[in-house]
Each structure stands twice: as structure tokens, then as C-alpha cells.
Amino acid sequence: xxxxxxxxxxxxxxxxxxxxxxxxxxxxxxxxxxxxxxxxxxxxxxxxxxxxxxxxxxxxxxxxxxxxxxxxxxxxxxxxxxxxxxxxxxxxxxxxxxxxxxxxxxxxxxxxxxxxxxxxxxxxxxxxxxxxxxxxxxxxxxxxxxxxxxxxxxxxxxxxxxxxxxxxxxxxxxxxxxxxxxxxxxxxxxxxxxxxxxxxxxxxxxxxxxxxxxxxxxxxxxxxxxxxxxxxxxxxxxxxxxxxxxxxxxxxxxxxxxxxxxxxxxxxxxxxxxxxxxxxxxxxxxxxxxxxxxxxxxxxxxxxxxxxxxxxxxxxxxxxxxxxxxxxxxxxxxxxxxxxxxxxxxxxxxxxxxxxxxxxxxxxxxxxxxxxxxxxxxxxxxxx
Amino acid sequence: xxxxxxxxxxxxxxxxxxxxxxxxxxxxxxxxxxxxxxxxxxxxxxxxxxxxxxxxxxxxxxxxxxxxxxxxxxxx
Amino acid sequence: xxxxxxxxxxxxxxxxxxxxxxxxxxxxxxxxxxxxxxxxxxxxxxxxxxxxxxxxxxxxxxxxxxxxxxxxxxxxxxxxxxxxxxxxxxxxxxxxxxxxxxxxxxxxxxxxxxxxxxxxxxxxxxxxxxxxxxxxxxxxxxxxxxxxxxxxxxxxxxxxxxxxxxxxxxxxxxxxxxxxxxxxxxxxxxxxxxxxxxxxxxxxxxxxxxxxxxxxxxxxxxxxxxxxxxxxxxxxxxxxxxxxxxxxxxxxxxxxxxxxxxxxxxxxxxxxxxxxxxxxxxxxxxxxxxxxxxxxxxxxxxxxxxxxxxxxxxxxxxxxxxxxxxxxxxxxxxxxxxxxxxxxxxxxx
Numbered sequence: 001x002x003x004x005x006x007x008x009x010x011x012x013x014x015x016x017x018x019x020x021x022x023x024x025x026x027x028x029x030x031x032x033x034x035x036x037x038x039x040x041x042x043x044x045x046x047x048x049x050x051x052x053x054x055x056x057x058x059x060x061x062x063x064x065x066x067x068x069x070x071x072x073x074x075x076x077x078x079x080x081x082x083x084x085x086x087x088x089x090x091x092x093x094x095x096x097x098x099x100x101x102x103x104x105x106x107x108x109x110x111x112x113x114x115x116x117x118x119x120x121x122x123x124x125x126x127x128x129x130x131x132x133x134x135x136x137x138x139x140x141x142x143x144x145x146x147x148x149x150x151x152x153x154x155x156x157x158x159x160x161x162x163x164x165x166x167x168x169x170x171x172x173x174x175x176x177x178x179x180x181x182x183x184x185x186x187x188x189x190x191x192x193x194x195x196x197x198x199x200x201x202x203x204x205x206x207x208x209x210x211x212x213x214x215x216x217x218x219x220x221x222x223x224x225x226x227x228x229x230x231x232x233x234x235x236x237x238x239x240x241x242x243x244x245x246x247x248x249x250x251x252x253x254x255x256x257x258x259x260x261x262x263x264x265x266x267x268x269x270x271x272x273x274x275x276x277x278x279x280x281x282x283x284x285x286x287x288x289x290x291x292x293x294x295x296x297x298x299x300x301x302x303x304x305x306x307x308x309x310x311x312x313x314x315x316x317x318x319x320x321x322x323x324x325x326x327x328x329x330x331x332x333x334x335x336x337x338x339x340x341x342x343x344x345x346x347x348x349x350x351x352x353x354x355x356x357x358x359x360x361x362x363x364x365x366x367x368x369x370x371x372x373x374x375x376x377x378x379x380x381x382x383x384x
Numbered sequence: 385x386x387x388x389x390x391x392x393x394x395x396x397x398x399x400x401x402x403x404x405x406x407x408x409x410x411x412x413x414x415x416x417x418x419x420x421x422x423x424x425x426x427x428x429x430x431x432x433x434x435x436x437x438x439x440x441x442x443x444x445x446x447x448x449x450x451x452x453x454x455x456x457x458x459x460x
Numbered sequence: 461x462x463x464x465x466x467x468x469x470x471x472x473x474x475x476x477x478x479x480x481x482x483x484x485x486x487x488x489x490x491x492x493x494x495x496x497x498x499x500x501x502x503x504x505x506x507x508x509x510x511x512x513x514x515x516x517x518x519x520x521x522x523x524x525x526x527x528x529x530x531x532x533x534x535x536x537x538x539x540x541x542x543x544x545x546x547x548x549x550x551x552x553x554x555x556x557x558x559x560x561x562x563x564x565x566x567x568x569x570x571x572x573x574x575x576x577x578x579x580x581x582x583x584x585x586x587x588x589x590x591x592x593x594x595x596x597x598x599x600x601x602x603x604x605x606x607x608x609x610x611x612x613x614x615x616x617x618x619x620x621x622x623x624x625x626x627x628x629x630x631x632x633x634x635x636x637x638x639x640x641x642x643x644x645x646x647x648x649x650x651x652x653x654x655x656x657x658x659x660x661x662x663x664x665x666x667x668x669x670x671x672x673x674x675x676x677x678x679x680x681x682x683x684x685x686x687x688x689x690x691x692x693x694x695x696x697x698x699x700x701x702x703x704x705x706x707x708x709x710x711x712x713x714x715x716x717x718x719x720x721x722x723x724x725x726x727x728x729x730x731x732x733x734x735x736x737x738x739x740x741x742x743x744x745x746x747x748x749x750x751x752x753x754x755x756x757x758x759x760x761x762x763x764x765x766x767x768x769x770x771x772x773x774x775x776x777x778x779x780x781x782x783x784x785x786x787x788x789x790x791x792x793x794x795x796x797x798x799x800x801x802x803x804x805x806x807x808x809x
Contacts, residue, residue, distance in 0.1 A: 001407040001728055003390035003426060003438060006447055010718075010792050015454020017792070022457065037809045038386050045736075047793020064809055091431070092734075092805035119660050119733070119806060120432025122414060145386035146808060149433040152416045210386035213428055213436040236388065238791050239450055246453070265442040266428050272436050275417045355801045366809045375795045378784045387734045387808055403663075407728025409655075410663040429732075431808055 003265075007237030008046075016242040017051035023249055030056045031201055032248055033338055035178060036208035037064030037366025039234065039241060044375035046238040056245065059338030060368030061181070063208060065141045065172055066093045067360040067367040068291040071324030073170055075099030077139045080168065080317060081113040087131060089124035090139035092117045097363045100324035121153040128157070128165035137313050138167045145210040147171045147302065148275040151282040154304065154311050168313040169304050172289065174211050175219050176300035180291075182227040184337055200339035204248040206241060207233035209263050216271025220259045228257050235263040282308055292324075293332040293360035327352075330359035335368050342369040343380045349373055388430035390438050393423050404429060468492045477576040484570065484604030497580060498600065501587040506598035514598035516563055519622050526553035527618040535582065535612055538652045539667030542615055543585035545743060548672045549694070550617040551593055555674040556690045556746065558629035558681050559621030564590060566617050567601040571610035582613065593672040595619070621674075626685045631708035633688035638777040639755035640713060641748045643676065643762055644669070644770040646698055647726040650740035655729060660806075662732065666725050671744030676765045680748060683761045689749040696800065697739040701747060702785045703799035712780025715787040715797065719774045734807035739800055749777060 024030065034040060040060045043049065049058055062068055078099050081088035088105070095106045095117060109115040114134075118124050121138055128136040140150045150167060157165045181202065207220055212233045223231045230251040234244030244262040251257065261267050282305060289301030304312040313319070326332065329347045334340040342348050342361065352358040354370050361369035391404035391411075400416045404427065414433045415421050427434035472492060482489035499507050506514040530546040547564065554561040566586065570579070590597050623629075648669040655662045673692065681687055689709075693701035698720075706713055722730075722737045730737050744767060750758055755773055762768030775787075785797040 001724065001731065002392070003443055004731065008791060009450075010790050012450045012454045013791050015457050016450060018457040019453050036386065041809070045795055046789045046791040047795045048791065050793035051791075066809060091808045093807045093809055095805055096802075117805065120414075122432055142808065143386065145388065145430055145435065148417050148435075149414070149431050152414065152433070208386065210388045210428065210430060210435060213388075235446075240446075243446075243450060243453075262446070265439050265446060266436050272417060274419060275435070278417070364809065365807065374798045378782065378786055378794075378796045381782045381784065389731050406732065408665060408725040409728040409732060411661070411732065 004237065007235065007239045009239065012239055013051060013242060016239065016246060020056065020242065020246050020249060021053045023246065023253065024053050024056055025253055026055065028055065030249060030252060031059055031203050031338065032056065032206060032245060033059040033061045033181070033202045034206040034241070035061040035063040035174065036211065037067065037364070038209065038236060039206060040064070040368060040371045041366045042236065042238055042241060044371040048238055048241060051242070052245070056249070059202060060371065062177060062291070062294060062336040063143065063174065064364050064366040065143055065146070066097055066364035068172065068293060069097070069141060069170055070290045070292045071098070071100040072322035075101055075103065075322045075324065076319045077168055078103050078105055078108045080137055080313070080319065081105060081108050081115050082111070083317070085134045087114045087116060087127055087134050087136045088139060089116045089118045089127060089136060091141065093364055094139060094141065098357065100322050121149050125153055125156060125162065125165060128162050132164060134164060136165050138165070139170070140167050141170045143172055143174050143208070143211050144214045144279070147279050147283065148214060151278040154282050154308050155278070157311050158308060166311050166313040166316045167304060168319070169283070169302060171283065171302040172291070173285070173300050173302070174208060174215070175222070176297050177291070177294070178205070178220070178223060180294055180297050181337055182223065182229065200337050202229065202338060203252055204229055205231040206244050206248070207231045209234060209236040209240070209266070212263065212267040212271065214272050214275050217259050217261050217267060217269045224257045224259050230257050230260070232260045233263050233267050235266065292326070293336045327358040332359035332361045335361045342372040343377070345369070349377060386430055388428045388435060390426050391429050393421055393425045393427060396421070396423060402434070404434070468496070472496045472576060474576045474580050479570045479572055479574040479576065479579065479604055481572050481604050481606070484602055490602065494602065497576070497583055498602070501583045502590070502597045504596045504598065506596065514563070516598065518562060518620070521625065522623040523620055524554055524557040524559040524623055525618065525620045526550055526557070527616065528553055529614065529616045531611060531614050532653065533611055534653070534656050535578065537656050537668055540670040541582055541585050542613065543582035544589035545670050546615040546617045547586050547589035547593065548670050548743060550619040551595055551672045551674050552692045552746070554619045554621035555677040556629070556692055557621065557623060558627040558677065558687065558690060559623040560678060561593070561595045561619050561621040561674050564595055564597045564617055564619045565599045566597050566615060568603070569610055569614040570602065570604045571612050572604055572607040574612050579613065589672065593674065624681060627681050627687070629687055629690050631689050631691070631705040634705055634709035634711060634749045634777050635688070636711055636777055636779040637752055638688055638749045639752045639773050640702070640715070640775040640777065641750070641755065641758060641762065642698065642720065642772055642774045643746045643748070643768045645721040645723045645726070646742060646745070647722055647730065647737040647740035649743040650697070651726045651729045654733070662729060664725050664729055666729065669742060669744035671767055673744065673746050673767060676762065676767045677746070679761050679765055680758060684750055684754045684758045686754060687748055687750045687758070691747045693742050693745060693747060695741050695803070697737070697741060698747065699736070699738040699785070699797045700800060702797065705749070706783040706785055709777065710783065712778045712783055713775055713785040714778050715775035715785065717787050717790045719772045721770045721772060734809070735804050738797055739804050752776070
């Protein structure tokens with residue numbers, strides 16, 4: 001498959017990995033966070049960490065829109081789906097995630113709710129056309145990659161006067177989440193493997209691939225200017241990730257701090273202006289939004305503008321705010337910031353598993369804990 | 385967080401839709417997020433939408449860089 | 461088969477007719493459905509006797525019996541349908557015991573309103589599959605449920621087979637040092653069905669690999685009677701099948717991703733949807749675990765059969781108290797091949 005297979009080549013991987021080993025400074029530790037859940041998935045699925053030297057550690061970030069969706073918002077979608085004449089459409093990732101009361105969209109479907117998995121928001125529009133006497137609600141989630149399609153769909157619904165289509169908007173933004181991670185206070189330094197480290201310190205970021213095709217590289221500049229950390233945007237394939245790691249290590253070694261782009265084949269500094277314009281036409285920034293595991297973050301999520309109120313499910317339906325509190329043993333807040341590793345959590349793989357997730361990091365396959373459970377937990381077992 | 389794949393445009397359907405091919409699998413997608421698309425272009429596809437064009441020259445350049453780095457390391 | 465015009469004066473309208481509740485009622489309507497549809501297609505001496513059960517001769521030796529229900533949707537998909545799937549599926553279950561399948565039974569639960577034309581298509585497909593495999597359908601049953609209470613048709617098939625002398629195939633036999641072989645490409649069936657789902661609309665050439673594997677198995681056990689384990693990776697794919705075997709055997713496994721064949725369109729559709737081919741269903745493939753010294757012989761036998769041309773040695777069984785199935789990725793790292801709890805769902809992340 002063109003532009004996929006070449007970027008997964010094992011031989012080139014060996015070469016790049018050897019290069020990384022060569023260029024890392026053995027007297028220091030490198031903590032690099034990949035923000036994007038898709039990168040977490042690629043890292044775990046290909047076993048990239050096996051190719052890295054011991055003093056380079058990858059921290060799995062919170063860029064998984066399913067993981068950070070508050071249980072209360074998911075529960076609200078389940079309640080919507082159970083209303084008469086409502087067809088709730090959503091992406092596959094959402095169907096098994098437990099909401100505030102432990103319920104899931106799949107369980108609601110089993111009870112008779114009309115819940116439909118779609119590949120694209122356009123499929124939800126089609127459902128609205130096919131079922132004019134029913135209310136089709138599209139459960140919109142995702143970062144800036146997934147938001148423009150929702151914007152296009154809402155505009156299309158308005159153009160066509162589709163009165164039975166609405167969107168329950170849970171789109172979130174990447175830069176505010178990065179800022180929250182960087183601004184969080186950290187514990188005191190400690191010594192690990194002979195090297196002084198600060199738990200939760202992030203030395204550099206592997207920037208998201210496809211969010212960046214939309215927003216460009218410019219919005220990340222604050223990471224370098226305000227927080228003195230390098231960020232390298234990486235393509236989605238494992239060779240891209242390795243290359244981005246090498247670029248970060250070089251910057252860190254040289255005390256260089258800037259935003260760099262490894263994914264030049266798809267990302268430009270200004271991004272996709274048309275997509276940005278469409279998003280801006282349809283959405284406005286919420287003053288604040290709760291992120292599961294990270295708390296309330298200002299200016300971090302989108303709502304539908306009043307001009308498109310007729311297609312806003314939160315105006316069409318009464319959707320109460322449903323509180324959802326994670327299990328008291330859950331320490332996802334620490335895991336999401338890289339302060340604690342998944343395997344260091346007391347309930348990891350015991351009370352908390354992908355089948356029975358207690359917190360954000362386990363609810364979706366891209367979550368740090370779920371990815372580690374699914375792809376990597378044999379490493380701890382071998383060690384112990 | 386964003387599963388997207390590179391696919392080649394093989395047919396334009398109208399102003400806002402095209403058919404893409406990846407590995408022999410074809411799908412009609414929306415091109416509403418892009419201004420100019422031509423048959424033969426490669427695009428990044430996510431949830432049935434083309435997000436951006438993939439620049440083949442940059443792709444080749446990136447691969448060339450990988451090969452260079454890998455070869456330089458082996459030579460040592 | 462001549463229709464008995466005195467008993468059934470009007471033939472079934474197999475083109476435009478539908479299943480009615482009376483077709484399951486035990487009376488003349490049901491007898492007519494059986495005669496004009498099922499017996500006409502499956503025609504053999506046992507069915508012509510029209511007794512409730514079939515009287516069979518079986519060769520001496522250990523017998524195995526297997527049963528499987530089939531609820532696939534859509535009923536018709538590229539490369540097959542629920543009919544041939546149900547025949548192949550149970551023949552394969554019997555064959556995975558190392559046995560030679562002898563007879564099949566088939567039961568149908570039909571939904572009121574189901575088109576007779578579709579039912580005929582399914583039944584003809586079953587008949588063709590059974591004849592091609594040389595395994596007759598010797599008895600069966602039909603019931604009809606009210607409209608809305610069934611998904612068109614559900615089929616359950618049961619098969620019996622005889623295990624050759626000296627063959628003792630069971631997951632418990634797999635032991636550290638054994639080689640793991642796969643008969644061919646992964647994911648064809650599952651992705652052929654997935655591409656047909658109404659709300660996905662992908663255009664592909666992917667066809668189900670549904671096939672009866674008993675002749676391939678017979679050649680394999682003849683060449684290597686000491687095969688430890690056979691398993692067909694159906695729902696849950698290779699990933700779940702190997703984890704089950706690992707648990708039963710109390711051992712771990714180490715696989716090599718580069719050795720596992722997956723056809724490009726299957727890989728491509730999996731990429732589109734974020735699915736892992738290791739967990740996608742197969743209906744014409746098998747896993748074989750045998751002592752390492754016989755691996756090459758077994759591989760050669762598989763390559764010599766039309767259903768094993770792409771066979772490969774994909775890994776080995778190892779001692780592992782955790783019974784992990786690990787894989788060396790094409791990239792050079794390692795990953796766990798976890799035991800999934802349920803089916804994979806397409807993802808956007």
C-alpha cells in the first residue's frame with residue numbers, strides 16, 4: 001500500500017533506531033510524550049519502545065477523545081438514544097465505553113434503543129434523509145481532525161433544510177490540552193537508574209499527525225516559546241515516529257527549542273485554511289469543558305454557533321448535566337500527565353481492565369492503560 | 385487520535401465527492417475540505433473525508449532521509 | 461423427484477412465495493416445503509426414506525460429533541452465503557479433531573415472510589457444498605417463527621466423523637518447541653462480510669474464503685499422524701484461537717508477523733477501519749501445531765493442496781507461565797496478541 005508500507009520498513013527501522021542509540025546522551029534521561037492516541041496505538045502495536053535505548057521513555061498523552069469524554073456526557077447520549085423516535089449515530093469507538101452509570105450504547109441497543117455505528121457523519125445525514133419521521137442525532141467526538149467533517153455536515157443539513165438531523169457536539173481542541181499538561185505543577189526531583197528525574201517532566205512532544213494537517217504547525221509555537229519544550233510533528237507511521245524521536249533528541253541535546261515538522265508530506269505551517277474556516281463558521285469555543293482525568297480546561301472544546309442552533313442537539317433536546325466521578329482508586333490524572341506509568345497503578349490489570357475500565361486511560365484502545373494492557377503488559381510479567 | 389490513511393483519487397464524482405483507492409479498496413469520500421483535487425492525487429482520508437493532499441515529493445524526500453540515516457549508521 | 465400432485469395439488473411458488481407459519485406447523489404445508497425445497501436439493505437415500513432420523517453405518521473407531529449455529533448477516537456475501545457457510549463450518553469443526561466427516565444434520569429456523577426464492581438459493585448452495593465435500597445431509601428439522609422474531613433464517617448444522625487410528629488431536633497436546641502453521645491468508649471472510657454492511661459501503665474484491673478443509677486435514681494427518689493440535693480460526697480470528705489453545709495447553713506462543721499472510725485488499729480495508737487482521741474471522745483456514753521436526757513435512761503437504769498454497773510456519777509454542785501469545789512485529793519490536801473479549805469495532809482514533 002503506497003505511502004504506508006514504505007513507512008513501516010523494518011530495515012530502515014533498525015537503522016534509525018541505531019542512530020537514536022548513537023545520539024542519545026547516556027548521562028541523561030529523555031521523557032518524550034506522544035500526545036495523540038493514534039500515535040500511542042502505533043507505538044504499542046509495532047513495539048517501538050523495544051527499539052529505543054533505556055534512557056528514552058515514551059509517555060502516552062491524553063490525545064484520545066474517547067478517553068477524555070466525561071462519563072456524564074456519554075450517559076446523556078445513552079439517555080438520548082433511549083428516547084422514542086431517536087436514532088443515535090456514532091463512531092465505533094464509542095459503543096462499548098461505560099458512561100456515568102456504567103451503561104453503554106451497546107447495552108442500550110440491546111434494550112431496544114436505535115443506536116447505529118457509522119464510519120462517517122455523512123452516513124448519519126443519510127439516515128436522516130431515509131427516516132424523515134425520526135430524529136437522527138449524531139454523537140460528535142474528536143479533535144481538530146474530526147471536527148471539519150462535522151462542520152461540513154451541519155452546513156449541508158442547513159442547505160437541505162434537514163429538520164430531523166442534529167449534532168451532540170463533544171469536539172475538543174489540542175493546544176489547550178497541551179497547555180494544561182505543561183502548566184501542571186510537578187513533584188520534586190528524584191533519582192531513578194542513577195539519573196535525577198522529575199516525575200511527570202516532559203522533555204519534548206511528538207505532535208499529532210492528522211490534527212496538524214488541519215491546524216498546521218503554527219499553533220504549537222507556544223510550547224517552545226512559553227514552555228521551552230521542543231515539539232516535532234510526526235506522521236502516523238512507525239518510521240515517522242522514530243524519526244520524530246531522533247529530531248527531538250537532537251534538539252534536546254543541542255538545547256534547541258522549536259517546533260519542527262517530520263510529517264512534511266501532509267502538514268504545512270498554516271494547515272488546511274478551508275477546513276479551519278469551515279470549523280470557525282459552525283463552531284464557537286466553549287468557555288470551559290470537563291475532560292475526564294484532566295478536570296475543567298478553559299477554552300478547550302467547541303459548541304455549535306447560534307446561527308446553527310436548529311442542528312444543535314443540546315438545544316433541540318433537554319440534556320441535563322450528569323455528574324460522573326471516577327472510582328476512588330483511579331489515578332488516571334497522574335497517568336495522563338506521565339507522572340505515573342500504567343503498570344504502576346495499583347488497579348491496573350486487576351480491578352481495571354479494558355472489559356471493566358475504571359477510568360479514562362482504560363476506556364478506549366488508544367488510552368495509555370488500554371494500549372499497554374492490550375499490547376505491552378507481557379513486559380512487566382517477564383520482569384517480575 | 386485520528387486514524388487516517390493515504391489513498392489515491394481515481395474518479396471525481398462532482399464538486400464535493402471523489403472515489404479513492406487504497407490497496408484495491410475503493411470508497412466514495414467527500415472532498416469538501418479541499419479546493420483543488422485531481423485524479424491521480426493522493427489524499428489523507430479520515431472518516432470519509434479528504435483532509436489534505438499528500439505531497440509526493442515531500443514523501444520521497446522523507447524516505448530518502450530515512451535511508452540516508454539508516455545507511456550512515458550501518459557504515460559506522 | 462416427482463411431486464405428488466394428489467397430495468400437493470399446487471406447487472410451492474419458489475419465485476415469489478414467502479415462508480408462512482404453516483410451513484413450520486407439522487402439517488401438509490410443512491411436508492410440502494420439505495419435499496419440494498429441502499429434499500429436492502439434498503436428495504439422498506436417507507432423506508428419501510423420510511423417517512424422522514437417519515439410520516447410519518459408521519466405520520469402526522472413535523467418533524467425533526460437532527455442532528454449530530449460523531447467524532451471519534448479510535445472508536449472501538461475496539464468495540458465499542449462510543448455506544455453504546453452515547456446511548463448511550461444521551465439516552471443519554469435525555475435521556479439527558483430525559476426523560473424517562461422515563454425515564451432517566441441518567436445522568432451520570425460518571422467519572415468517574422470508575422469501576422462498578432466497579431460501580431456495582441458500583438450500584441449493586448447501587446442497588452443492590455438501591455434494592462437493594462428499595458429506596451428505598441426512599436429516600433435519602424446520603421451524604418457523606413469527607415475523608420480527610428471527611433474522612430471516614438461522615441454520616444449525618451438526619456433523620459426525622471418524623478419527624483415524626493413531627491420531628490424537630487436542631489443544632492440550634501442544635507443547636513448548638512445537639511449530640505453529642497457518643494454512644493461508646487471514647481476514648478474507650470477516651472483511652468480505654464487513655464490506656457489505658449497509659452503513660460502511662466499501663467497494664472491494666474481497667471474497668469470503670469459506671471452504672471445507674477435511675481433505676486438506678486428511679492429507680496432513682496421513683503425512684504427520686503426530687499433529688498435536690488443529691483449530692480453525694473463525695470468530696475472533698487467529699488471535700483468539702491461539703490464546704484459547706495457549707490457555708488449554710498451559711504454554712505461551714511466539715509469532716512472527718512477517719510470516720503471516722494477509723492479502724492486500726484485506727489489509728487495506730482493515731487500515732481504513734482501524735481493525736487488526738489477527739482478530740478477523742476466517743472460514744476456510746486452519747492452524748496446525750506439530751512437533752518441530754515435522755514442520756517442514758507438514759508445510760510441504762499443505763502447499764500441495766489447493767487450500768494450503770499460502771501456508772506458512774508462523775511461530776512456535778514456548779514455555780510461559782502466563783500463557784502469553786507474543787509477536788515480533790514487522791518493525792522489529794514486540795507486541796502482545798491479546799485475548800479480545802468481544803468483537804473488534806471500527807475506530808476513528
